[in-house]
Amino acid sequence: MATPISCGFPWLCDGATVNGQLGRTVDTAALTLSTGSASAVSARGGVLPAAGAEPLQVSAATGMQITINPGFCIVPNATSSLYGAYRMALLSQGTITLDTSDAVNPRIDLVVAQVVDNGDATSVAQIAVLTGTAAPVPAAPSITGLHVVVLAQIAVAANVTSIVAANITDKRQFTTVPGGRLDVNSQAERDAIVNPPDGMKIFRRDTGNEEIYKKSSSSWLIIGTVTDSGWITWPTSGTNVQLNAGSPAYRKVQAGPQPRVYFRGSLKPNTNLAIVMDLTVSGGMLFGTLPAGYRPASDVYVTAATSLTSQPAARLRIGSNGQVRGEGPQGNLAWCSLDGVSYEQGA
DSSP states (O other): OOOOOOOOSOTTOTTOOOOHHHHIIIIITTTSOBOOOSSOOOBOOEEOOOSSSOTTOEEEOSTTEEEEOOEEEEEEOSSOGGGOEEEEEEOSOEEEEOOOOOSSOOEEEEEEEEEEOOSSTTOEEEEEEEOOOOOSSOOOOOOTTOEEEEEEEEEEOTTOSOOOGGGEEEOOOBOOOTTSOEEESSHHHHHTSSSOOTTOEEEETTTOEEEEEETTTTEEEEEEEOEEOOOEEOOOTTSSEEEOSSOOEEEEEESSSSOEEEEESEEEEOTTOOEEOOTTTTTSEEEEEOOTTSSOSSOEEEEEEBSOSSSOEEEEEEOTTSEEEEOOSOSEESOEEOTTOEEEOOO
16 A cells, blocks of 8 residues: 555644644645645735725834734744744734934834744734844845744934835735735736636736736736726817716726726807707817827717707717717707717727
């Protein structure tokens, strides 16, 4: 009979000897995204995303004080991935006062989520500041051998008595459960994921894109975004129209690979004029010009409701140059509706 490979005691098996390492490896690490290799598993340390305030985000307070938002964190054991990872939490917002600045040289401090594992009742989980050494060209303090997740880096200039937002660089790495969507801060952080599984989802915090990994092409594909410009007042400058009912406006929403622009409201002629839907008038009457970033890649033609009872639908041309013009039917309109008009933005 072939010799089996021992995996140690099963977690929560009756009669087994259970210790902290077993819990860290088959409980915490097993319930956290693994970013190990073919030779060994490794729990990805980091902050767990949460609704509400940004979890474990570091902010400037008053004087040399900083505040840290509450949140949960997975902290890998620094000895070896075989030692698993720790779960810890800051349950309410906390404040830390940094050490006094050096009179001559700047320094760099690190704010970390840290586990001090002494193997006994003195062990502790904490949010700590690793104070750097002041120098003409300072370096961040080493975290080698420490069970930590870095939350922020703080540039402490010489002879200062207060910390401001510009001094704080967010260094949070995020993690998730197996199969969960992973938040990443940049393309570089995404590309550093070793051998991602097929179908893995990430959220790019720098672009707002949701992406999925396709193993057959070894590439990340955008599957959705959460960007929305909000409603922007319709641009009537240089036209003979004015805003009518429904708060005329436009907006851009990207909920997939291609952003889409939407219109709302209605326009009416300026005093003593009528909206002339006529191709003979400089290619149609100008209703407004959309800025770059809200224009189609090529001209788009849509229909819009009008005040004409005989021909209640007008044709609008939305040009790749941003000009929105009325091109028919020919006649004078008391108003023209923009409600329901939408198109893919491409320029």
